[in-house]
Amino acid sequence: MGYGILADMDPHLLRTYVTVARLSSFSEAARTLGYTQSAVSQHIAALEQDLGAPLLTRRPVVPTAAGERLLEHAGPLLLRLDAARADVVRMAAAPEHGLTLAAAPTALGPRAVAALPAAGVTVRVLARDGIPAAVATGTADLGLVDGLAAPSDPLRLPDVAPLTTHCVGEEPVCVLLPAAHPLARRTGLRLADLSAARWLDAPDAGLPLDRLRAAGGGHGFRPALRYEGTDVRVLTALSAAGHGLTLLPRSVAAGVPGAVAVPVTEPRVVHRTELVCTGALRGTAARLMEVLVGRK
Amino acid sequence: MGYGILADMDPHLLRTYVTVARLSSFSEAARTLGYTQSAVSQHIAALEQDLGAPLLTRRPVVPTAAGERLLEHAGPLLLRLDAARADVVRMAAAPEHGLTLAAAPTALGPRAVAALPAAGVTVRVLARDGIPAAVATGTADLGLVDGLAAPSDPLRLPDVAPLTTHCVGEEPVCVLLPAAHPLARRTGLRLADLSAARWLDAPDAGLPLDRLRAAGGGHGFRPALRYEGTDVRVLTALSAAGHGLTLLPRSVAAGVPGAVAVPVTEPRVVHRTELVCTGALRGTAARLMEVLVGRK
DNA sequence: CACCCTCGATAAGCGGAGCTGATGGGGTAC
DNA sequence: GTACCCCATCAGCTCCGCTTATCGAGGGTG
CATH class of the missing domain: 1.10.10.10 (Winged helix-like DNA-binding domain superfamily/Winged helix DNA-binding domain)
Structure with missing residues (x-):
């Protein structure tokens, strides 16, 4: 045709x-x-x-x-x-110029960090939307994206190019609450019950609010303070100081001083992180991928 | 930049x-x-x-x-x-030349058919993948796509262009079994139990097999006969004659002679159909859209 | 109010990109 | 061996697309 x-x-x-x-x-x-x-x-x-x-x-x-x-x-x-x-x-010229890995801020969990080789890798933290683009244009060789998804459901990524994705891991999602927050003693929270609260609006560092609304069912989830950086430390500090709630993977939310991480029980969503790469992987990149995906 | x-x-x-x-x-x-x-x-x-x-x-x-x-x-x-x-x-020149609606074969349910105005609409049945493309390129003004999804989850469509989608409806998914099939008396079936069976491979008319595998969990779902047309009658006839199983929305699977429609109970997936359109809708198209979406 | 200065549109001219037609070389069929 | 058929290459021409130059319309400023 x-x-x-x-x-x-x-x-x-x-x-x-x-x-x-x-x-x-x-x-x-x-x-x-x-x-x-x-x-x-x-x-x-x-x-x-x-x-x-x-x-x-x-x-x-x-x-x-x-x-x-x-x-x-x-x-x-x-x-x-x-x-x-x-x-x-x-595909034609692979100079093997040293591997670069683009990662969303909350996608770089302890497991991924541990898997990195001792030397020769550049890690670049970008806003979530930029990761597929970076991999597609060759700015990075591998990408780590994260997001909310139903258990064992793939992430919804903008398809800038035919990319392949592999699941790196899933872990529970937690709400980060200031230690003094009335709900901080709970052992589990329903997202819908928090739709009336104020949420940090951190599209680059945290999870975007509209994904939250989609998962939480209704509307609400009004934005409080807006943070435009990509530093998770700043994000957790803001949240601990009471500027708004945030959703984070448990491993990130765990050790935040002055704040408590309460798991989300309803709806059943997980924090999923995926590795995205192009079809043509060689040498170090391919090895790193195998380690991250854990398929060894 | x-x-x-x-x-x-x-x-x-x-x-x-x-x-x-x-x-x-x-x-x-x-x-x-x-x-x-x-x-x-x-x-x-x-x-x-x-x-x-x-x-x-x-x-x-x-x-x-x-x-x-x-x-x-x-x-x-x-x-x-x-x-x-x-x-x-x-956007510039809208000649209002008579509305055309592109629909995937199983997306055109009885409700949509009833909603069509008496005259002035052209319906065009295309393979599922072609619908967004047809709408994006202006070959059609509106598109009806269907697919498997978790309840109230949007469909995963190839994004050829910035299109907007609206849910038209969800209904249960059924397996179409020949009346003589050993499982035909059941009132409900788990998809995973059918992974070993032979399935009709009808990428254009039915639901693509890889979506099935994704929903059903494991591998399997081996293809039997392959059908490349877009006619659902042929598809159901093939299935009734024992050439392989098919997944269909209940309204389509219901009245097939010589076959029984058994609802899928596990996993919890629904047959969802969505209307896709561009931002710029006018006149008849906008009205038809409202009727289909039921937002009247 | 006159002045100027900036910004975008237009005209003219030139160089190169891209098409055609012709020719050459390597393959296959008979 | 001969006769195609197909793709690569070359020379030539045309026209597209860029630059330089000039103009007209606003919008400040004294």
Whole structure:
């Protein structure tokens, strides 16, 4: 079958479009892209003519409704493009330049840390969404992602590229409560009972709130303080100080000073961490993978 | 920030590459694409030089390992490209040309059929994987997909584009057994107990076997006869004739002559059908959506 | 209110990317 | 051996896409 009669959108045009939209300026975009302002103007004009709709208002430079739509597509599209390129290139030339492992903050549990070889590995902590992208584009060789899931259910990851995932482990989920919290003596908690409480909103370090809402059933789970870093220590400290509740895997929530980790009993969710990698793994990467997955 | 320093792969080159790989011939690809054989040859050479690896063996023309890899990327990539284009174009010019609804075979239950307006709608039955793609590229305005899922869990759909989904309904899953089957008198069955049986392999009409394995726990679920059409009547007839078991939603499995529908009790999975659509819905499409989702 | 300065659109010109057509070499069938 | 068939390569041409240059519209500032 064919793929459509229409002409292709040139990725170059797409890139300049997202740059212009991001910077809200033709001239600035031209500078950062190494083009002339004229070229950028022509790029945008070409795109608009091709799609038959204005994408940007000029003065001020702001995306139109159609432009917003295009932006939603453009990000994943360009990401996949880079990923495809990187993946194929990697197959050809594998310089074995030293392994790098990208991990979400709470995904790097004690077991994973113990499994790392003595030397030659770079660990990079990224926001959760960035992990598959990093692996796909070759920025990292392996990735560790974590999240909430039903027991033995795979995680829902954004599919930027054909990646393979392996379960590294599952452990109970705990709510981190300040020691003085009225519920801190409990031995188990139902998530639904906590929907009225205030929760830390830490999309990069902790678990995103919307996943929480999905697991907890209803709405609620109102955000309290928002934390944008990736440091779990800071997150637990904030939670211990009463700035909001957090959900964490037991191994992370256990030893936090001034706070108590109470397991979640309902719904039956676990904290699952998965290893993500491309098909082409060699040498050290393959060995590390085997150790982490425990399939030895 | 930025999206990478490397040059973009030209989608044109990608398209000719997949065409060549599909047809196993440069000349044939040239004919179907409207190029010269020379141009195709240059396209492939350019891609190979860009990626630094041979993508095809010549004589016979077969993808290399790297080429296979590229093929895995190219499909979704080109699909997304078309989807992006179609989505933006659709926003600009909405001709309201008569609504078309794409549905997976078993997704079109009695309730959905009843909800369709008297006239002006085209229904198109496609393989399950094709539904999101059809909606994304504008081939259809709305899509109905179904699948196995934990109760009130969303379906796992390939994300070809930013689409929104709404649950249309959930119903029990049944195993379709020939009336003479030893287990046909049962009132309920555990899926794991059936892993040793032979199953119909009907990826387009029924539920794909790998989803079954995921739900059923272990391995097994060996394929018996393979059916490549999208007609559910044929599927149920094959199953009734003893060519293999099938999993179906109760409403579909109920009235099959010569067969018995036994509900699945374990694991707790339901047959869920979802409506998928793009953000920009107007007129009839929006109304049909509301009726189907039942949010009236 | 006049001035200027910035930003985006447009015109003209040029260089190179990419297509065509022709030719060459290696394989296979008869 | 001969006659294709297929893919690679080369030369030539065309047109696309970039740059330089100029213009018009806003928005500050004295």
